[in-house]
Amino acid sequence: MPEFDTIVIATDGSESVRRAVRVALDFADRFDADVHALYVVDEGEVAASPEQVREEMRDALDDSGQEALDEVVDTAGRPVTTAVREGRPATEIREYAVTHDADVVAMGTRGRHGENRFLIGSVAERVVRTCPVPVLTVRQLGERERGDEAAVEV
Secondary structure, X not given: OOOOOEEEEEOOOOHHHHXXXXXXXXXXXXXXXXXXXXXXXXXXXXHHOOHHHHHHXXXXXXXXXXXXXXXXXXXXXXXXXEEEEEEOHHHHHHHHHHXXXXXXXXEEOOOOOHHHOOOOOHHHHHHHHHOOOOEEEEOOOOHHHOOOHHHOOO
């Protein structure tokens, strides 16, 4: 049976990631694993904003990141190592997982900008393709599937 000592949860605070957070925390509880929650400020999003408001944009994204991480900590009810990074999200997630010797990265299939993606968000897709660490992707349930979410098994 594989050992899972360190789980990295990549979050952007979106509604679609909340289920991934819950599943990842359940996974961590089952394996008594250390939990890291990571939020990445997308440098492209900051760079695309008008120069006069870039600092405000960065600050707003930092605040959103802290809120997303606080939500993971509150949901976990256990110690969680948190981190905010700035860069390209898929690259930062991959590098964080490798640097912290993660056994698995958990993330949602769609994030803040993913509602227009058909199956899997572009960040999740890049992490799955490039990360040397196993990636657990958790999709958001549709309206009809939300009935008995407690029956979800990992």
